[in-house]
Amino acid sequence: MATAELERRVIVAQPENSETPLRELRSWVTPNRLFFVRNHFETPEIDRAAWRLRVTGLVERELELDWETIATLPTRSVFATMECAGNGRSFLEKPVHGVQWGAGAIGHAEWVGVPLRLVLERAGVQAQAREAIFVGADRGTEPDHPEVMAFERSLPVEKALEDDTLLAIEMNGEPLTAAHGYPVRLIVPGWYGVASVKWLESIHLTDEMFHGYYQSVKYTVRRRTGSGVCSEVVGEMQPKSEILRPHEGERCGVGLNRVVGVAWAGPDPVEAVEISTDGGRSWARAELTGITAPYSWTLWQYSWRPAQPGPCQLMSRAISAAGRMQPLRHDPLYGGYLIHHSRPIPVEVAPTWSADGGDYTDSAAKAAFEEAAEERSRMQLDVEMRVGGGLGI
Numbered sequence: 001m002a003t004a005e006l007e008r009r010v011i012v013a014q015p016e017n018s019e020t021p022l023r024e025l026r027s028w029v030t031p032n033r034l035f036f037v038r039n040h041f042e043t044p045e046i047d048r049a050a051w052r053l054r055v056t057g058l059v060e061r062e063l064e065l066d067w068e069t070i071a072t073l074p075t076r077s078v079f080a081t082m083e084c085a086g087n088g089r090s091f092l093e094k095p096v097h098g099v100q101w102g103a104g105a106i107g108h109a110e111w112v113g114v115p116l117r118l119v120l121e122r123a124g125v126q127a128q129a130r131e132a133i134f135v136g137a138d139r140g141t142e143p144d145h146p147e148v149m150a151f152e153r154s155l156p157v158e159k160a161l162e163d164d165t166l167l168a169i170e171m172n173g174e175p176l177t178a179a180h181g182y183p184v185r186l187i188v189p190g191w192y193g194v195a196s197v198k199w200l201e202s203i204h205l206t207d208e209m210f211h212g213y214y215q216s217v218k219y220t221v222r223r224r225t226g227s228g229v230c231s232e233v234v235g236e237m238q239p240k241s242e243i244l245r246p247h248e249g250e251r252c253g254v255g256l257n258r259v260v261g262v263a264w265a266g267p268d269p270v271e272a273v274e275i276s277t278d279g280g281r282s283w284a285r286a287e288l289t290g291i292t293a294p295y296s297w298t299l300w301q302y303s304w305r306p307a308q309p310g311p312c313q314l315m316s317r318a319i320s321a322a323g324r325m326q327p328l329r330h331d332p333l334y335g336g337y338l339i340h341h342s343r344p345i346p347v348e349v350a351p352t353w354s355a356d357g358g359d360y361t362d363s364a365a366k367a368a369f370e371e372a373a374e375e376r377s378r379m380q381l382d383v384e385m386r387v388g389g390g391l392g393i
């Protein structure tokens with residue numbers, strides 16, 4: 001399929017909540033116009049000439065910076081995968097409230113921006129500051145919050161000061177689009193997308209814990225601790241993988257089939273991907289076919305040669321460099337977030353080898369096809385690599 005025909009898959013039209021067309025992806029980097037959009041409110045219209053970024057609260061000097069001032073500061077490039085914490089919600093056995101995402105609330109991009117640290121150092125963060133609150137320009141209400149509010153999230157000051165926490169101005173070499181946070185958005189690599197506040201307008205330093213709507217009523221999970229269960233704000237992305245092809249219900253054949261997908265592990269590089277073709281009973285290693293780096297998803301493939309026709313359940317699981325493994329079940333304490341368990345993809349293995357839907361019995365044609373399939377699996381990634389200053393690539 002030609003990339004030009006692809007579009008984001010709309011889940012909610014207004015405000016836009018749309019998915020990356022994951023099944024059709026062919027590239028390591030997700031093109032901007034296909035990159036998923038998660039909006040809580042309508043997209044604000046921002047005039048860059050009038051736009052200012054304010055830094056207030058526990059700082060030596062409050063700042064009001066215009067676009068030109070920010071754009072002349074040194075920049076840094078970080079490749080990072082961004083996933084919405086609610087990605088995959090529609091696959092939960094028990095329906096949970098919220099946007100009913102399929103698998104595509106995720107994308108991978110090169111973010112170029114000014115390290116937030118440079119701006120915070122200009123302001124001079126006071127020693128007692130514990131959190132930085134980030135405020136977006138979008139405003140609206142929620143059913144259980146009828147008063148108009150801004151989209152606000154906080155980070156611990158230490159996280160805000162990390163080199164790779166960016167005030168991003170470019171995405172894949174282009175200025176941010178309105179949908180993705182023009183003119184400036186926060187990027188917190190390795191964390192669920194909710195941390196990366198779009199249309200950033202102000203940053204407020206405080207010595208208190210921030211309990212805004214999007215990190216108390218929404219975007220929190222419960223977690224088991226030694227003594228019970230505690231509530232936690234959604235932060236780092238969990239290890240996860242997706243089978244991109246074959247698609248659910250697709251007809252495969254006895255013989256060579258190429259299973260391809262992506263895997264990611266938040267701040268960790270992916271160490272390995274395992275595949276099961278029997279619904280999770282046995283597992284084999286897939287081949288990582290692309291770059292493995294902190295923050296970035298990794299492409300993988302598996303040459304699958306089923307000997308018998310019949311229905312099959314394909315599953316994949318990611319293992320991070322820190323040894324974290326994607327689980328087989330959703331943790332009910334996570335509710336509608338952190339949905340990162342392996343999901344079986346049912347496919348049908350046809351009795352004869354087939355390509356593009358036709359059945360072939362000619363063994364020379366079959367051998368040529370298998371050779372071409374092997375060849376394709378060695379193909380270069382279709383992105384020009386530029387290695388930037390970030391910890392990720």
Ligand SMILES: Nc1nc2c(c(=O)[nH]1)N[C@H]1C(S)=C(S)[C@@H](COP(=O)(O)O)O[C@H]1N2
Pocket residue numbers: 035036037038039040041082083084085135136137138151179180181192193194195196197198199
């Ligand atoms: N101002 C603002 N920032 C926001 C949001 C929002 O609704 N408003 N959504 C957040 C969520 S939940 C996600 S997953 C990411 C999505 O970023 P994207 O739309 O560029 O893919 O933006 C985050 N930043």
Ligand SMILES: [Mo]
Pocket residue numbers: 038083084085086193194
């Ligand atoms: Mo999200």
